[in-house]
Amino acid sequence: MAQDPKLVARKRDGRGTRDARRLRKEGVIPGNVYGHGAEPQAVAVAADQLAPIVHSGHRVVDLELDGGTEKAMFREVQWDVWGARVQHFDLLRVSADERVEVSVPIKLKGIAPGSLSGGHLEQPLHELTIECPALSIPDSVTLNVNDLQIGDAIHVSDIDPATIAENVKVLDPPDLVVVQVVETVVREILAEAAAEGAQPEVIGEKKPEAEEE
Numbered sequence: 001m002a003q004d005p006k007l008v009a010r011k012r013d014g015r016g017t018r019d020a021r022r023l024r025k026e027g028v029i030p031g032n033v034y035g036h037g038a039e040p041q042a043v044a045v046a047a048d049q050l051a052p053i054v055h056s057g058h059r060v061v062d063l064e065l066d067g068g069t070e071k072a073m074f075r076e077v078q079w080d081v082w083g084a085r086v087q088h089f090d091l092l093r094v095s096a097d098e099r100v101e102v103s104v105p106i107k108l109k110g111i112a113p114g115s116l117s118g119g120h121l122e123q124p125l126h127e128l129t130i131e132c133p134a135l136s137i138p139d140s141v142t143l144n145v146n147d148l149q150i151g152d153a154i155h156v157s158d159i160d161p162a163t164i165a166e167n168v169k170v171l172d173p174p175d176l177v178v179v180q181v182v183e184t185v186v187r188e189i190l191a192e193a194a195a196e197g198a199q200p201e202v203i204g205e206k207k208p209e210a211e212e213e
Helices: 016-025 047-056 184-196
Strands: 006-008 028-035 038-046 060-065 068-079 086-093 099-109 119-122 127-133 141-144 153-155 177-183
Touching: 006 038, 006 047, 016 028, 016 086, 028 047, 038 047, 038 086, 047 086, 060 086, 099 177
Parallel strands: 006 060, 028 086, 099 141
Antiparallel strands: 028 038, 060 068, 068 086, 099 127, 119 177, 153 177
């Protein structure tokens, strides 16, 4: 886990859409800091400082505000309609003795042999929901697919929490498929059926009789 980056913020007094729009034109992003029983504090951060941190996927920062520094975690980030620029953010104050529930991205490592022998690698689950110490949130979960043949799959139950980070609990259902290798023919049939809205014929189902002329 990488060292937590520093985020320098200043208090802001303005409220509302007009003030937020003015700040963004000045290259500043509005946000809020809350938690630990303290009153929510409206803050502003330089866009060129905030953007690299958010895009890196880092969750916890060393928040510098009013001459002091404290740990804070991103709880919500709002983007523009193109998903390119941050419009607003919320930070939650955290401490070493807290446990939080977060979703972390799943990254695949290696090449599945099944994908080289006619199969297709699919990843139905792209994020893993975990509970862990607030100051030990992993940047991602890495899974090795070098042993996956056609028909093989990695389920949530196959993931060892100890390989993610210390003192982690996985919250997703254990039977969820994270990644699998399926036969290309089967995949194409299912895709065509889904595109056409086809429904499987039920054996024994009575078909409607033709209308009388």
